[in-house]
Amino acid sequence: MEFWRYYRVIRRRRWLILLGTLAAVLMVVYWNYTTPTMYIGKTTLMEPKGQTQDGVPLFQSQMMGTMLDPQLQLSNLGNIATSQKVLSNAAQSLAELGLKMDPEDILAATSVHPERDTNILAIEVTLPDEQEAKVAADAIATEFKKTYDELNNQALKDSRNFIEGQINSTRNAMVKAQDALRRYKEQNGVVEINQQLADSVQNLYLAQTNANQAQINHEAAASRAMKAATELAKLPESQIAGTSISRNPIWERLSESLTDLETKKAAMLNGVPGQPRRGPNHPEVVALQAQINDVKDQLSKTKSDYIASTQQAKNPVWQTAYGNWFQAKVEDVATGAQAAAAENVIKKMKSEMSQLPAKEAELAKLQVDLKAATDTYSLMKSKLDEAKIRENQGSSEVALRTIDPAHVTEAHNNGLLKLALALVLAPLMGIGVAFLLHYTDNTVKTAADAEKLLGLPVLTAIPGSKAHSLPRQHCPEIMDVAYQMLTSNLWVATQNQADNGIVMVSAEPDAGRSVNASNLAVALAREGAKVILVDADLRKPTQHLIFGVDNKVGLTNVLSGGATLEDALALTRVQGLLLIPAGPVPDNPVKLLRSPEMKEFVDQVKEFADFVVFDTPAGVTFPDPVLVASQVGSAVVVHSAGRVPRGSEAELRQRLESIGVRLIGAVLNKVRREDSSSFFHYHRSYEGVVMPQLTSGKKAIKSGPRDQA
Structure with a gap:
């Protein structure tokens, strides 16, 4: 049963599913046809492993460092490759080559792929022109290598600049000491220094040399500590490792x-x-x-x-920077202590030398200053040479190496795969939309829906068809079967009732009330009953048009006294069926329908036939159906499938029940084939089977004055 319900939903919306699938396929085909061929310019770079500590190691502890996770390091490299600086420089380089591209366009066309568990980075640029893709990949790789080299060698350059600044000051100190010794000798002549004074001079020289070395180390460590502290202040100490999001x-x-x-x-x-x-x-x-x-x-x-909730974790970059700062700070304190100790030794030795003769002591002091300045200058020169060597060596060691120069391959369009996905996913999406429309659709579609809405049993479901009028058209076989179902249910419902009048009513216009009234009368007549069809729709009569008879004399003439019942009866092409048309439309139909003449007319016409069927206007618009049903006593409600309930159905039923009208049941009109199991099984098993009809030799109505004439 569930499968049948799902089948009905899909069958009803089958055109939506087919059109959606066709639209998706056409869009994919159009996309594949109009999308230009793209080319991928790819270059592969490798980062050298085992990088040394940045800067010139002025003391041993600078050799120690921390290693970053390889995947994190490659991820950082990818971010650098797509940074604004690299892309702007690449755009400028391309502009010089005649290719005008904005950094945003380059970023959209560029992708960086780190190779897992390696130190290899692939840069790909996808463009519609083959040569432009190759040139753009080369330009980005070149600018990336320049930026990478600047970032990695900056510390080496800073170290060299620091030593160059120090060597100038030590050279000036050495020249100053030479001038001071020369002037002292010129003023006082050559002064002989005994062995004791020579030893004191030698010791003071060594102490001065150690103090200068300690001071250099202290200044280098202080500079590193200050730079590390500046970098540390820019980084957050902790970061969010994970968050838990909940619905408010x-x-x-x-x-x-x-x-x-x-x-x-x-x-x-x-x-x-x-x-x-x-x-x-x-x-x-x-x-x-x-x-x-x-x-x-x-x-x-x-x-x-x-x-x-949030989970906080230590920032690994901050931890690395903190370790560098702590290491530099320890060196700063240690070298500061060494420099202070060396200064104390110098002060003590100078105090001892102050006890010597004045000229010898001054000469010794000047010689010590000159030798210390000379040795310090020599030391700084050697450090500068070492810094230059390490800078050149570092540039070659940390530079990115190109494994594969830029080469171009055609990008795969995957047209067949996209088409296959469209053929599979589009019907599924269409089915999903069909079920969405079904479950949000509150229109009446099936007999069960109509019974739930009207609170009445559905006597039959009439299929929707272009040919739907039995008196005028050759209708499908299923139409005859549907009205046979209606006549059978009416026979069962009225066999114990003396009343043979049936009023066809509907709450809203265009429900198919008049067509169903004429078709019911034809179906009853074909089954051998004497039937009179009365067009009581005095607002917009249509029965005379359906049967092709004159409307000059009809119900309004009878009720107004202008004609007799026999005068109003009109023959039809259906044996056993007579029609009383509405007649001229009156100014006040309500006055005629509630008159005593209407009651007399109903009683009289019931005596002439086995069934009398009354057609009426819409019940939610006019009071006519209620007035006619109150005179006749029984009614059948006609409702059209595919309409949204608006409350008018319940209103009409309440009005009819309040005056004691017997509601026999309902007719659900214009039902889709997929919404009725009886239609489905008929079309599958019985359609095309010839159904002979029995003819009746009975007269259509009882003998009356018109027949006697």
């Missing part, structure tokens, strides 16, 4: 409240069984809209999600 319960309650209010508003505007339809300006609808606006305002100010 207040937002959920507001959403549920908004859904309920919107549902109530739709029910008021469209109408539901037991509740009349209300207009948009009805006070209750206006008040409900105010509540909806208030809930929407609260909903717009409320976040749908909130962070339930």
